[in-house]
Amino acid sequence: MQFLEHLELAILIPLLGGIFVLAFHSRPRLREASSILAGVLLFLYITQLLGLDPAQDHLRTLLEISPGLSIAFHLEPLGLVFALLASGLWVITTVYSIGYLNGNAEKNQTRFYLFFAMSIASAMGIALAANLFTLFIFYETLTLCTYPLVTHKQTSEAQSGGRIYLGVLLGTSIMFFLSALVITWIQAGTLDFVSGGILEGKLGGTASVLLFTLFMLGIGKAALMPFHRWLPAAMVAPTPVSALLHAVAVVKAGVFSVLKISVYVFGIDFIAEQDASVWVLWLAVATMLIASVIALSKDNLKARLAYSTISQLSYIVIGAALAWPAAALGGALHIVTHAFGKITLFFCAGAIYTATKCTHVSQFNGLGHKMPFTFAAYLLGALSVIGLPPFAGSWSKWLLVEGSASTQHYIVLGAFGLSTLLNCAYLLPVALRAFFKPPSPDVAAAGPGIREAPLACLIPLCATAAGTVLLFFYIQPLYDFLYPVFNP
Amino acid sequence: MLDHLPALQVIIPLISAPVCMLVTRASWAWLLATAVSIASFVMALLLAREVSVHGVLSYHLGGWVPPLGIEYRIDHLSAYVLIIVSATASITMLAARKSIEQEVSREKSGLFYSAYLLCLTGLLGIAATGDAFNIFVFLEISSLSSYALIAMGRDRRALTSAYQYLIMGTIGATFILIGVGLLYMLTGTLNILDLQQKIPGITGSRTLHAAFAFLTAGISLKLALFPLHLWLPNAYAYAPSMITVFLSATATKVSLYLLFRFFFGLFPPEVSFESFHLGRILLPLSIVAILTASFVAIFQDNIKRMLAYSSVAQIGYMTLGISLASKEGSIASMVYLLNHALIKGGLFLAMACIVFRINSVQLEDFAGLGRRMPWTMAAIVLLGLGLIGVPLTAGFISKWYVLSAAIEQGHWLGAVVVVGGSLLAILYIWKIIEQAYFRTPVKVALHTSAIREAPLAMLIPLWVLVAGNFYLGLNTSFSYNFASTAIHAIFP
Numbered sequence: 003m004q005f006l007e008h009l010e011l012a013i014l015i016p017l018l019g020g021i022f023v024l025a026f027h028s029r030p031r032l033r034e035a036s037s038i039l040a041g042v043l044l045f046l047y048i049t050q051l052l053g054l055d056p057a058q059d060h061l062r063t064l065l066e067i068s069p070g071l072s073i074a075f076h077l078e079p080l081g082l083v084f085a086l087l088a089s090g091l092w093v094i095t096t097v098y099s100i101g102y103l104n105g106n107a108e109k110n111q112t113r114f115y116l117f118f119a120m121s122i123a124s125a126m127g128i129a130l131a132a133n134l135f136t137l138f139i140f141y142e143t144l145t146l147c148t149y150p151l152v153t154h155k156q157t158s159e160a161q162s163g164g165r166i167y168l169g170v171l172l173g174t175s176i177m178f179f180l181s182a183l184v185i186t187w188i189q190a191g192t193l194d195f196v197s198g199g200i201l202e203g204k205l206g207g208t209a210s211v212l213l214f215t216l217f218m219l220g221i222g223k224a225a226l227m228p229f230h231r232w233l234p235a236a237m238v239a240p241t242p243v244s245a246l247l248h249a250v251a252v253v254k255a256g257v258f259s260v261l262k263i264s265v266y267v268f269g270i271d272f273i274a275e276q277d278a279s280v281w282v283l284w285l286a287v288a289t290m291l292i293a294s295v296i297a298l299s300k301d302n303l304k305a306r307l308a309y310s311t312i313s314q315l316s317y318i319v320i321g322a323a324l325a326w327p328a329a330a331l332g333g334a335l336h337i338v339t340h341a342f343g344k345i346t347l348f349f350c351a352g353a354i355y356t357a358t359k360c361t362h363v364s365q366f367n368g369l370g371h372k373m374p375f376t377f378a379a380y381l382l383g384a385l386s387v388i389g390l391p392p393f394a395g396s397w398s399k400w401l402l403v404e405g406s407a408s409t410q411h412y413i414v415l416g417a418f419g420l421s422t423l424l425n426c427a428y429l430l431p432v433a434l435r436a437f438f439k440p441p442s443p444d445v446a447a448a449g450p451g452i453r454e455a456p457l458a459c460l461i462p463l464c465a466t467a468a469g470t471v472l473l474f475f476y477i478q479p480l481y482d483f484l485y486p487v488f489n490p
Numbered sequence: 491m492l493d494h495l496p497a498l499q500v501i502i503p504l505i506s507a508p509v510c511m512l513v514t515r516a517s518w519a520w521l522l523a524t525a526v527s528i529a530s531f532v533m534a535l536l537l538a539r540e541v542s543v544h545g546v547l548s549y550h551l552g553g554w555v556p557p558l559g560i561e562y563r564i565d566h567l568s569a570y571v572l573i574i575v576s577a578t579a580s581i582t583m584l585a586a587r588k589s590i591e592q593e594v595s596r597e598k599s600g601l602f603y604s605a606y607l608l609c610l611t612g613l614l615g616i617a618a619t620g621d622a623f624n625i626f627v628f629l630e631i632s633s634l635s636s637y638a639l640i641a642m643g644r645d646r647r648a649l650t651s652a653y654q655y656l657i658m659g660t661i662g663a664t665f666i667l668i669g670v671g672l673l674y675m676l677t678g679t680l681n682i683l684d685l686q687q688k689i690p691g692i693t694g695s696r697t698l699h700a701a702f703a704f705l706t707a708g709i710s711l712k713l714a715l716f717p718l719h720l721w722l723p724n725a726y727a728y729a730p731s732m733i734t735v736f737l738s739a740t741a742t743k744v745s746l747y748l749l750f751r752f753f754f755g756l757f758p759p760e761v762s763f764e765s766f767h768l769g770r771i772l773l774p775l776s777i778v779a780i781l782t783a784s785f786v787a788i789f790q791d792n793i794k795r796m797l798a799y800s801s802v803a804q805i806g807y808m809t810l811g812i813s814l815a816s817k818e819g820s821i822a823s824m825v826y827l828l829n830h831a832l833i834k835g836g837l838f839l840a841m842a843c844i845v846f847r848i849n850s851v852q853l854e855d856f857a858g859l860g861r862r863m864p865w866t867m868a869a870i871v872l873l874g875l876g877l878i879g880v881p882l883t884a885g886f887i888s889k890w891y892v893l894s895a896a897i898e899q900g901h902w903l904g905a906v907v908v909v910g911g912s913l914l915a916i917l918y919i920w921k922i923i924e925q926a927y928f929r930t931p932v933k934v935a936l937h938t939s940a941i942r943e944a945p946l947a948m949l950i951p952l953w954v955l956v957a958g959n960f961y962l963g964l965n966t967s968f969s970y971n972f973a974s975t976a977i978h979a980i981f982p
Contacts, residue, residue, distance in 0.1 A: 067887070068966045139881040146880065153928070161928045168920065176879070176912045181905060184894045 006050055009062040009075035012085060012126040015044045016092075020119035027112045034100050037115045041093035044122070048085045051077060061132055070192065073139065076132035078195070079487050080265070080334060083480065084258045085129035087341055088251045092122050094462045095246040098349055101458025102242050105356040114154060114240070120147040125251040128258065134193040134267060137259060138175075138183055141223070144255055145171045148247055152239045159238055166235035171222045174229050179220025182213055186267065195262065197490050199269025206276055210268075214278040217263050218285075223256025224319055225312045226282075227289040233312055237304045241352030244304060249344035253311055254337050257318040261334055264322040265487060270330060279323035286323055287417045290316035294424035301362045303351045306428055307344065313421060314340050314387065320414060321402050327488040329405020334484050335477070336398035339386065342469045343395055346383030347429075349463035350376050353455035363432050368441025370433070373454050377436045379467035384429040386470035389422060394473030397481075492536070496549040496562040499533045499572065500615045500628075502526060507607035516599035520587045523603040527579035530614060534572040538972075541569045546979075548620070556620070557681035563620030566976035567755075570824065571617040571747045574831050578739040579610050581835070585951035586732040589842050593644050593730045602642055606736070608635035613744050622670045622756065623680045625748065629666065629712070632744075633659045636737060640729040651724035658711055658721040665708030672701035673756075682756045689757055693765045702766050705752055713745035715772075715809055716779030719802045726798035727851075731842035734794060738801055739835035743827050746808055753812075754820070754980045763815040772813035777907045779806030784914035788921070793851045796918055797837055800877065803911060804830050810908070811892050814899050817981050822891035824973035829884035829962055833876040836955035840870045843944035843952060856922060857929035862941045865949055867926050869956050874919035876959045879912045884962035887969070 005011070019040020026032040054060060059076060066072040099118070103111050124147055127140030145168065153164035187193055190200040205213060222229045236248050247253075264273060273279050290313050297309035314336070321333020353376045354360055358369065370377040386393035389400075399418070406414040454460055473480075506526045513519045540547055541564055549562040564572075583606075594602045612632025616625055637659065641652035674680055676697050677688040692698055707718075714722040722742075726734050753762040762768040780803050787799035808830070811823030841851055843866045848855055860867050876885035889908060896904035943949070962969055 065964060067964060068970055073964075142881045146875070156928055158928070161924055165920070165924075169916070172878075172880075172916055173913050176916075177909050180893065181897075181909060184890070184897050184905075188894060188898050 006047075006054060007060060007062060009051075009060070009077070009130050010064055011047055012044065012075075012130055013123045015047060016040055016119045016123040016126065019043075020116045020123075023112060023115040023119060030111070033112060033115060034096070037096050037119065038093065040119060041089065041096050041122075044126070045086075045089045045093055048082070048089050051082060052086070063132075067135075070187075071135050072133065073136050074132040075127075075130040075136070076195070077130070079483050080258070080261060081129040081131070083334070083338060083484060084254060085126055087254070087338055088122065088125045088129065091246055091250050091341065091345055091466070094465055095242050095345070098245070098352070098459055098462040099242040101456040101460075102240065102352050102356055105456050105459065106240075108154070108240060110154065113150060117147050117150045118243075118246075121151065121247060121251060123147075125255055128255045131195075131262075133195055134183055134186065134263070137262065138179060141179070141221075141255065141259065142172070142175060144252060145175070145223075148236075148243070148252055151243045151247065152236050154240055154243070155238065157238075163235040163238035167232045170229055170232035170235075174220055174222035177220070178216050182216040182220050185213060185216070195266035197266060197269075199265075199267055199272045201268055202272055210272075210276040210278040211280060214268060214273065215281045217267075218260060218282045218319065221256050221259050221263075223252055224260050225253060225256065225289070225315050226285055226319060227292060227312075230289065230293065230312045234305055234308045237302075237308050241304070241348060241355060244308075245345050245348035245352065248308065249311055249348050250341045253315055254341060257315050257333070257337060260319055260322050261330065261337075264325075264330065270325055270327060270488060273323075274325035279325055283320060283323035283411075283414070286316040286319040287414055289313070290320065290421050291417060291424070294421055294428065297428045298424065300428075301364055303354070303361060303363055303366075303432065304348070306363065306432075307347050307351060310347075310387065310425070310428065311344060313425075314344070317399075317402055317418075317421075321405065324405045324409050324411065324414070326405045326409045328401050328408065331481070331484055331488045332398050332401025332405055334487070335401060335480065336395075338480065339394035339398045339470070339473060342466055342473060343383045343386035343393070346379055346463055346466040346470065347387065349459070349466060350380040350383065353459045353463060356455045356459060357453065363435065365442065366432060366436045367439040368436065370436030370438075371441075373436075375454060375460055375464060377433050379463045380436075381433040382467040382470055384433060388425045388429060392471060392474045394470045394477065396474065397477050492540070494549070495533055495537050495540070496547055496564050496618055497551065499530060499537065500562075500611060500618055502533075503530055503607045503611040503614065507604040507611065510604040510607055511600050513600055516591060516596055517587070519600050519603040520583070520590065523607055524580075524583040524586075526607060527576065527583045527610065530610065531573075531576040531580045534569065534576040537564050538569040538573055540564075541566055557679045557684040560624055561620040561681055561683070562618050563683070564618060566972060566979055567747070567750060567824075568617045570828070570972050570976055571744060572614060574743060574828055575610070575613045575617065575740045578736060578831060578835055581839075581951045581954065582732055582736045582739075585735075585839060585842070585948045588945055588947060589732050589846050590730065592846060593732075594642055598642065602639070602730075605635045605638045606733075608632070609639060609736075613740050616744050617747060620682050621680050622673065622682055622685065625751075626663065626667050626670055629748075630663055632741070633663060633712075636733075636741060639733045639737075640725050642733075643728045643730050645728045647724070648728035651721075651728045655721040655725045658718070662708045662711030662718075665704045665711070669701045669703075669705035669708060672697050672704065676701070682751065685756050686758060690761060693761055699766070702757065702762075706768070706771065709745060709748050709752065710775075712742075713749065713809075714742055714802055714805055716775050716783060716802060716806060719779070719783070719805075722802060723795050723798040726801070726838075727792055727795040731838070731845045735835050735838040735842060738798075738838050739831040742801065742805055743831050746805070746823070746827055749809070749812060750820070750824075750980065759815070759981050769813045769815045772809045773904070776806040776810035776813055777904065779803060780810070780907050780911040781914070784911050784918070787918045788914065790918075791853045793853060793856070793922060794838070794841055796921075797834065797841070800915065800918065801834055803914075804834070804877075807888070807892055807908065807911065810904055811895060814895050814901060814904070816895060816899055817977055818891070818898055819895040820977045820981055821970070821973050822888070822895045824977060825891050825966070825969045826888035828969050828973070829876075829888040829959075832955055832958050832962065833873050833883075833885055836873045836952060836959065837870065837877065839948070839952045839955060840866050840873065843948050846944055846948065847941050853921065853925055855931075856925040858926070858931040860927035863943050866944050866952070869952050870926075871923055872956050873959055874923065876963070878915045878919055882960060882963045884959045884969075887963055887966055891970075
């Protein structure tokens with residue numbers, strides 16, 4: 003299986019898919035088929051990579067731009083999990099997109115599928131990056147490739163959303179991330195990801211706190227406040243984009259980078275020794291709570307979910323900032339469990355919009371009886387995000403809470419509790435309204451006209467909802483796979 | 491033949507210039523100018539190879555031995571600049587024919603091409619010669635011809651811009667002449683190598699101080715270093731489109747070369763930076779240049795002017811690199827020089843494409859161009875990303891080196907300004923992109939079907955530059971290694 007070693011395939015497969023999408027511009031069926039095919043191939047390829055011996059490094063240097071600065075890929079459990087997650091959900095989202103885009107008669111679908119494929123290629127680059135330099139490159143291309151998706155509708159609303167999106171993401175990455183990168187390069191003399199970190203003995207005290215903070219603020223995709231505004235702004239995009247990119251690929255690329263930098267650049271022990279994460283920890287706790295409160299006040303479902311995502315991303319940042327192996331592992335698991343939960347919720351939001359054109363929670367009264375599958379799936383997804391058993395979200399939350407207790411951060415522990423309550427308060431009423439409140443007059447008037455969204459939408463959302471339950475029972479392999487990353 | 495290359499590099503364009511004037515047909519004049527440009531590019535490449543293999547080439551003009559005779563001296567630094575100038579000339583000329591036919595009247599086109607060739611002669615000569623007075627002569631050749639070229643712009647304001655440039659440029663050149671004169675008075679020689687050996691012994695001299703000051707001010711004027719940049723935005727905005735392409739990628743770059751040649755070669759770097767504190771002069775000016783010029787660029791509605799202000803800011807990056815007084819900083823500045831010539835030349839070439847079709851570079855007229863001229867606009871987006879400094883582009887490499895040089899010196903303010911300037915660049919580049927992709931044209935005239943993609947003869951050179959933008963972003967073996975050898979040779 004020599005070809006498996008060519009890790010750049012993970013980037014080439016989606017790009018090739020994109021080229022086919024362009025080639026079949028005028029033949030929608032073939033265009034959609036090539037998009038799905040690329041997704042399936044990519045997923046299969048990543049699953050094959052799981053079979054490779056993880057003890058070997060499998061370093062693949064693509065090109066050396068300048069001495070010491072190279073574009074290189076390697077295999078490492080954290081990255082593989084992220085790659086597997088993004089590619090797997092890409093397939094499901096593509097099926098969903100077909101239903102959604104046709105159901106809403108969106109224009110410029112070729113451009114949509116093309117940039118979608120390019121975004122996934124960038125996400126794969128981030129997942130497999132063997133050094134910070136490569137990670138940074140694909141981090142930036144991901145921002146740029148998603149911009150045309152965010153502004154897909156080309157309205158003035160999309161334009162202003164796009165401005166915030168690009169301004170915050172490019173701005174923070176150039177201002178903070180790039181600076182942190184150069185400082186690391188000069189201090190450590192290397193940018194490679196090494197287990198245990200590369201900064202040991204090179205940096206200490208306040209300088210390490212500053213550098214860690216610079217990195218975390220620079221990764222705008224992790225949506226730490228005050229650099230979170232891009233995520234709600236990105237909600238002007240068509241829902242499949244919000245679902246895959248702004249619940250999975252883009253935001254998870256952000257927190258994935260957070261974990262990767264914590265583990266492979268700083269090293270968990272180094273962070274703990276130097277107390278490097280002290281500012282970031284409190285910033286993340288504040289973000290988690292404030293975003294939850296804002297979510298409560300949002301009536302637009304997608305906006306509410308966006309703020310919920312901001313809050314949930316901070317869970318993962320806290321996991322890294324606690325500098326405790328179990329907590330960081332909890333953060334890594336939360337990448338996966340939250341992805342399944344949140345993508346389900348976004349799929350539901352899109353399905354409701356496609357079927358009824360309703361976007362606000364207050365319009366959902368009584369819709370549950372017309373769209374039972376959608377709202378049932380919503381309920382499962384919501385329960386998983388809240389973190390109740392028997393749903394996947396409960397495991398990651400468990401580990402995070404355990405981590406905060408072990409490190410005796412009782413305030414963080416309390417904040418987790420409070421956040422969970424807030425989660426219940428803003429996620430559950432959506433489903434409760436739909437099932438238990440009497441239909442509003444216009445919904446009643448529409449009568450039998452309202453029914454479930456097209457099957458291409460419905461099947462993916464049921465699949466991911468089922469995923470949240472399955473993951474609860476089969477989390478062990480994932481746990482074992484990730485365990486060595488945090489306990490070298 | 492190969493032995494005479496240093497002289498031929500300059501003489502061939504010089505002789506072709508009057509020939510061009512005699513040619514009656516515009517297309518023949520264009521053909522000659524293009525052939526000469528490409529020939530000079532080939533010669534520059536041959537020279538670069540010779541220098542890499544055999545080291546510095548010294549050519550004695552007329553067989554007179556320096557320091558008495560005039561010496562042409564090609565080292566890595568000269569070869570690097572020769573390549574940039576002649577490559578830009580070739581790309582510009584290949585793309586120029588239709589645009590020039592449209593913008594310059596037929597009877598003037600012979601004169602136009604001969605002025606262009608003289609300008610090329612001057613720029614190549616500055617880089618090739620090893621004689622301080624000779625540099626002044628070539629500087630005047632290139633400047634005078636560029637005043638004439640700018641004045642040929644269609645807009646009547648081209649005349650006042652050319653006049654403005656003439657006044658400022660002449661002051662600059664005069665200052666350089668005074669500086670060189672004072673040096674001659676002190677040392678009795680004009681040969682740069684000879685001067686370099688004599689200057690460290692006389693650093694206490696007031697005359698030397700005066701010479702240094704005159705040279706600094708004169709070069710800064712030519713370089714358009716803030717606050718001496720006032721001639722540049724108008725000159726770039728109203729010159730014929732193709733001349734803007736050519737000058738933006740060469741004129742200020744050659745002036746930057748002069749900065750290196752005078753203050754790292756003629757004056758040894760330790761004299762320039764330790765005795766005369768060049769860094770302390772350049773640094774604040776660079777920082778102000780980056781910030782104010784980028785800021786002003788955001789508010790321009792004429793895109794050529796916007797890009798011109800952006801050039802002033804980018805010059806600030808290059809002088810910032812020099813002002814750090816370190817090897818890494820100077821190399822960064824050299825790499826920046828090449829990458830910026832490529833990116834800005836490309837952007838102005840895209841403007842030439844747009845002028846060719848819609849006869850305007852006003853921001854409001856860009857509405858809907860994303861659909862009508864997709865290839866030109868895509869090139870603008872990609873080159874714009876280079877200007878911002880997004881990874882994988884050449885612009886990222888140059889910003890990376892400047893940033894790491896600044897941080898290495900512990901110069902935090904400089905580092906913040908470098909990244910801050912990039913953020914401002916996002917703002918002005920995105921103004922163009924939003925206008926082209928989100929707006930529909932308002933003017934009735936712009937709805938006509940006449941607006942379509944630029945001709946292939948212009949698109950191909952444009953996309954060559956786009957490809958170069960990515961090539962240099964992925965492979966720094968030419969830009970970095972060549973610049974590094976050049977700097978190591980002059981910065982002991």
